[in-house]
Amino acid sequence: MTMPPPARVGDPFAEIDTPALVIDLDAMERNIARLAAFASSAGVKLRPHAKTHKSPDVGRLQVAAGAVGLCCQKVSEAEAMVAGGIADVLVSNEVFGARKLDRLAALSRRARIAVCADNVEAIEAIAAAGARNGVRINTLVEIDVGANRCGITPGEPAVALARLIATKPSLSFGGLQAYQGRAQHLRSLGERRAAIDHAIEVTRRTVDLLKAAGLPPAIVGGAGTGTYDLEGSSGVYTELQAGSYVFMDADYGRNKRADGKPYDTFEHALFVVAAVMSVPVPERAVIDAGLKTCSTDAGMPEPRGIDGATYIRPSDEHGIIDLSKSNHRLALGDRVALIPGHCDPTVNLHDWYVGVRGYGTDAARVECLWPVAARGAIF
Amino acid sequence: MTMPPPARVGDPFAEIDTPALVIDLDAMERNIARLAAFASSAGVKLRPHAKTHKSPDVGRLQVAAGAVGLCCQKVSEAEAMVAGGIADVLVSNEVFGARKLDRLAALSRRARIAVCADNVEAIEAIAAAGARNGVRINTLVEIDVGANRCGITPGEPAVALARLIATKPSLSFGGLQAYQGRAQHLRSLGERRAAIDHAIEVTRRTVDLLKAAGLPPAIVGGAGTGTYDLEGSSGVYTELQAGSYVFMDADYGRNKRADGKPYDTFEHALFVVAAVMSVPVPERAVIDAGLKTCSTDAGMPEPRGIDGATYIRPSDEHGIIDLSKSNHRLALGDRVALIPGHCDPTVNLHDWYVGVRGYGTDAARVECLWPVAARGAIF
Numbered sequence: 001m002t003m004p005p006p007a008r009v010g011d012p013f014a015e016i017d018t019p020a021l022v023i024d025l026d027a028m029e030r031n032i033a034r035l036a037a038f039a040s041s042a043g044v045k046l047r048p049h050a051k052t053h054k055s056p057d058v059g060r061l062q063v064a065a066g067a068v069g070l071c072c073q074k075v076s077e078a079e080a081m082v083a084g085g086i087a088d089v090l091v092s093n094e095v096f097g098a099r100k101l102d103r104l105a106a107l108s109r110r111a112r113i114a115v116c117a118d119n120v121e122a123i124e125a126i127a128a129a130g131a132r133n134g135v136r137i138n139t140l141v142e143i144d145v146g147a148n149r150c151g152i153t154p155g156e157p158a159v160a161l162a163r164l165i166a167t168k169p170s171l172s173f174g175g176l177q178a179y180q181g182r183a184q185h186l187r188s189l190g191e192r193r194a195a196i197d198h199a200i201e202v203t204r205r206t207v208d209l210l211k212a213a214g215l216p217p218a219i220v221g222g223a224g225t226g227t228y229d230l231e232g233s234s235g236v237y238t239e240l241q242a243g244s245y246v247f248m249d250a251d252y253g254r255n256k257r258a259d260g261k262p263y264d265t266f267e268h269a270l271f272v273v274a275a276v277m278s279v280p281v282p283e284r285a286v287i288d289a290g291l292k293t294c295s296t297d298a299g300m301p302e303p304r305g306i307d308g309a310t311y312i313r314p315s316d317e318h319g320i321i322d323l324s325k326s327n328h329r330l331a332l333g334d335r336v337a338l339i340p341g342h343c344d345p346t347v348n349l350h351d352w353y354v355g356v357r358g359y360g361t362d363a364a365r366v367e368c369l370w371p372v373a374a375r376g377a378i379f
Numbered sequence: 380m381t382m383p384p385p386a387r388v389g390d391p392f393a394e395i396d397t398p399a400l401v402i403d404l405d406a407m408e409r410n411i412a413r414l415a416a417f418a419s420s421a422g423v424k425l426r427p428h429a430k431t432h433k434s435p436d437v438g439r440l441q442v443a444a445g446a447v448g449l450c451c452q453k454v455s456e457a458e459a460m461v462a463g464g465i466a467d468v469l470v471s472n473e474v475f476g477a478r479k480l481d482r483l484a485a486l487s488r489r490a491r492i493a494v495c496a497d498n499v500e501a502i503e504a505i506a507a508a509g510a511r512n513g514v515r516i517n518t519l520v521e522i523d524v525g526a527n528r529c530g531i532t533p534g535e536p537a538v539a540l541a542r543l544i545a546t547k548p549s550l551s552f553g554g555l556q557a558y559q560g561r562a563q564h565l566r567s568l569g570e571r572r573a574a575i576d577h578a579i580e581v582t583r584r585t586v587d588l589l590k591a592a593g594l595p596p597a598i599v600g601g602a603g604t605g606t607y608d609l610e611g612s613s614g615v616y617t618e619l620q621a622g623s624y625v626f627m628d629a630d631y632g633r634n635k636r637a638d639g640k641p642y643d644t645f646e647h648a649l650f651v652v653a654a655v656m657s658v659p660v661p662e663r664a665v666i667d668a669g670l671k672t673c674s675t676d677a678g679m680p681e682p683r684g685i686d687g688a689t690y691i692r693p694s695d696e697h698g699i700i701d702l703s704k705s706n707h708r709l710a711l712g713d714r715v716a717l718i719p720g721h722c723d724p725t726v727n728l729h730d731w732y733v734g735v736r737g738y739g740t741d742a743a744r745v746e747c748l749w750p751v752a753a754r755g756a757i758f
Contacts, residue, residue, distance in 0.1 A: 280530060
């Protein structure tokens with residue numbers, strides 16, 4: 001059920017089998033350094049989200065650059081990160097059910113682990129798992145700062161949950177989870193700022209109430225690739241949880257900066273490299289990367305470096321490069337690099353990263369093969 | 380990189396961990412029997428498409444019910460089916476590149492294998508691989524019968540490719556691939572019939588020309604779950620390649636019969652069983668199945684058995700059950716069964732099938748755990 005890797009270390013770029021999930025290592029390393037530098041200058045901690053890369057190899061580079069640990073979305077994702085050497089993981093999500101909570105408790109013997117809760121019954125279940133397993137589980141209260149997904153109402157209702165956590169011998173109160181996911185892809189900076197201003201305001205109020213109650217939050221976590229600088233300079237958030245910045249997908253590339261130009265703080269560093277397998281007519285090249293190779297939930301992947309070309313009409317294992325508005329023509333076997341529409345679910349379709357040094361140059365070579373260790377980690 | 384299975388054989392339904400990919404075995408078996416009975420009565424062969432299920436366990440049931448073999452879309456998918464005991468596989472797709480073609484040649488020593496081509500250069504490459512590996516590769520000509528994806532123009536251009544194949548000592552001419560994929564989800568029977576009438580007409584003309592050229596096609600293959608009865612009763616097609624019928628997804632469920640009622644020949648037999656992990660407000664239940672558990676390329680999955688409920692706003696690991704138009708309410712830990720919007724890419728997100736006998740009854744139990752053996756088989 002795991003495919004062999006599509007290349008060997010040392011292979012020239014042209015010998016990578018297709019379709020392959022290729023990292024431009026130089027660009028990725030610059031992205032990692034850029035966000036680390038921002039966090040450092042803003043005086044906040046960085047805890048990148050591993051749901052983007054699902055790779056302890058990438059995660060260890062983020063930690064080496066100064067991150068305090070990683071976020072995960074599932075217990076199984078956290079297990080894969082801990083197994084790969086990550087010592088501090090926040091499951092930035094609700095976890096319910098004895099089987100999952102027992103695994104979380106076991107994991108908290110092997111690493112520094114935290115989890116989120118937004119409900120009395122959920123807190124009771126986590127406390128019971130901690131007691132059953134003889135461990136103390138660090139638990140954050142998730143508040144709804146405008147995303148309308150999970151999270152309790154900020155303010156007093158959140159404080160009541162924090163108080164409940166603090167009464168449990170098998171729990172410790174870890175702080176607040178305050179992620180505004182719906183703000184990340186608002187296209188204008190003005191819209192993003194308005195959404196995050198609201199998130200900051202309700203979070204600040206909740207933090208003040210917690211302090212007054214004698215429960216100062218150790219972590220106030222949130223922020224994504226679209227808004228990290230807003231939360232990061234708020235004076236309220238203590239940890240940034242951006243994930244996509246490491247690879248930067250086409251969807252984030254459609255965000256706009258203050259001056260209206262495309263958001264370009266981070267570079268596209270992840271590509272699906274596909275090959276042409278049929279050219280029925282000159283303006284239509286069919287490539288070997290379809291729905292099972294590229295996710296399309298946040299828009300189509302974008303062919304890189306072919307003026308006027310678009311990726312259209314994906315089926316399970318076919319994608320069409322439409323050249324009707326391009327002067328470029330493609331031949332059987334030609335390579336096409338696609339910028340994923342949405343990195344996170346695209347990565348989850350692949351078993352291997354092919355890390356390339358000197359991407360885009362004649363000297364481009366495979367430097368590393370990294371397993372997508374938490375691919376399929378839905379439990 | 381492969382997750383442990385979410386259940387054990389013998390477990391009651393309620394003990395399956397979530398999210399899980401669950402087969403209603405009784406419904407699946409009825410679907411398999413129904414299409415087999417149609418093919419038998421129509422006097423055509425059945426070669427179900429394995430891209431739907433990616434499972435030799437399911438494929439062997441189809442063969443046991445009379446299928447002549449399976450279709451696959453990739454060489455690696457075919458390798459997984461042959462490894463699981465399927466003796467006859469048609470790769471109903473173009474394959475290009477020496478590495479993939481060498482694997483195809485090696486596989487053709489272990490099973491009856493065929494592949495498609497729509498281009499002179501591609502045929503030369505397959506012939507070279509056959510010669511290099513000392514095998515004869517059965518090659519079909521794919522014709523474009525209206526899908527505007529792969530395939531050469533029907534008629535004389537297709538005959539010219541068949542002639543080229545017949546001249547190669549390392550190839551044998553296997554017939555025609557004539558799949559009209561774009562017809563499958565046209566909602567009215569009238570639209571589907573018009574599209575398939577055209578496909579039948581151009582295919583019939585090509586078959587006649589091939590016969591006149593002394594190259595009668597052994598296989599004339601095509602058809603999907605939306606139109607199999609049309610190709611099957613055409614007198615032209617010899618093999619039906621439907622795949623989705625085995626599980627039947629929500630998208631096919633939106634097709635209409637001649638009388639305008641929903642298309643119900645096949646039963647929904649595959650479900651993503653998820654659990655509620657947060658209920659921030661009574662009309663919004665958040666479940667543990669998002670984009671990495673359910674594909675959304677052909678529309679959202681549909682919650683089964685909850686009047687008025689819809690699945691909305693999926694993110695990576697969250698899905699929202701919107702109950703604002705339902706009287707039903709959900710509590711933490713409640714199970715929700717989702718009918719996949721599109722089975723094929725949903726299956727590809729999972730490592731395991733959980734086969735349940737007596738699905739929907741109090742006696743429902745896990746009868747089998749089957750690996751999604753060709754998950755990630757994109758090479």
